Amino acid sequence: MKYLFKLVSIALIVILTFANCGGQAENKTNPTDKVESKNTDSTSTTKNDESEDVEKEEPKEEKLEVKFLFKTKSQDDMPSSDISISVNGKITFLESVVGEASLMNDIGGKNSITSCGSWWAGAGDYFYAAPSKKGVAVHKGWQDEEQEEQGYHWELFKEISK
Numbered sequence: 001m002k003y004l005f006k007l008v009s010i011a012l013i014v015i016l017t018f019a020n021c022g023g024q025a026e027n028k029t030n031p032t033d034k035v036e037s038k039n040t041d042s043t044s045t046t047k048n049d050e051s052e053d054v055e056k057e058e059p060k061e062e063k064l065e066v067k068f069l070f071k072t073k074s075q076d077d078m079p080s081s082d083i084s085i086s087v088n089g090k091i092t093f094l095e096s097v098v099g100e101a102s103l104m105n106d107i108g109g110k111n112s113i114t115s116c117g118s119w120w121a122g123a124g125d126y127f128y129a130a131p132s133k134k135g136v137a138v139h140k141g142w143q144d145e146e147q148e149e150q151g152y153h154w155e156l157f158k159e160i161s162k
Contacts, residue, residue, distance in 0.1 A: 064088065064162070066129050066136055068116040070101040081118055085129060087136050087160050094138060094158065097125040107152065108139065119143075126152055135162035 069091065071082040081101035083094045099118030108115040108128025113136070117126035122145040129136050137159050141152030 064113065064131060064136060066113045068101075068103065068114055068127065068129070070116070072100050079120065083116065083127060085127075085136070085138060085160065087129075088162060090160075092158070092160055094127065095125075095140075099124065107141075109154070122146070127157065128154075132159055134159050136160045 065088050067086050069084040079100045082096050084091050097118050099120030101118040104115045104117050111130040112128045115128035124143045126141045128139050138157045139154045140157035141154040
């Protein structure tokens with residue numbers, strides 16, 4: 001009788017243990033089950049004509065980091081500056097101009113990101129950068145102290161890819 005009681009107790013413990021584990025196993029995700037999750041990246045899921053899920057990349061607005069760089073030198077008391085532009089870290093040489101170049105405010109168009117210029121002996125050369133479809137459009141202008149018309153005479157100088 002003693003053994004029968006121990007045997008029934010062990011069987012009851014085993015049955016209860018497996019019954020309890022079985023309830024927890026139902027909450028686990030089967031690897032073949034479809035899991036819904038929130039989409040936190042820049043892709044979205046759409047259905048195509050055959051009702052299959054297709055991921056579509058949404059356009060991202062790319063940030064432009066643009067700045068003018070100068071290397072000024074002087075020869076025979078006449079300063080000159082090598083002007084380059086950095087677009088997202090890629091440096092492109094633009095031109096050597098007479099005078100000491102510096103950054104300038106409010107000389108470019110309304111879309112101007114940054115601008116610079118130099119003035120020497122009554123004349124100046126100027127540049128401004130603006131966003132374009134390809135990346136950055138660099139415009140060049142000039143002024144002369146004896147010019148009759150107003151403004152910088154802007155022209156597209158160079159277009160630089162992103």
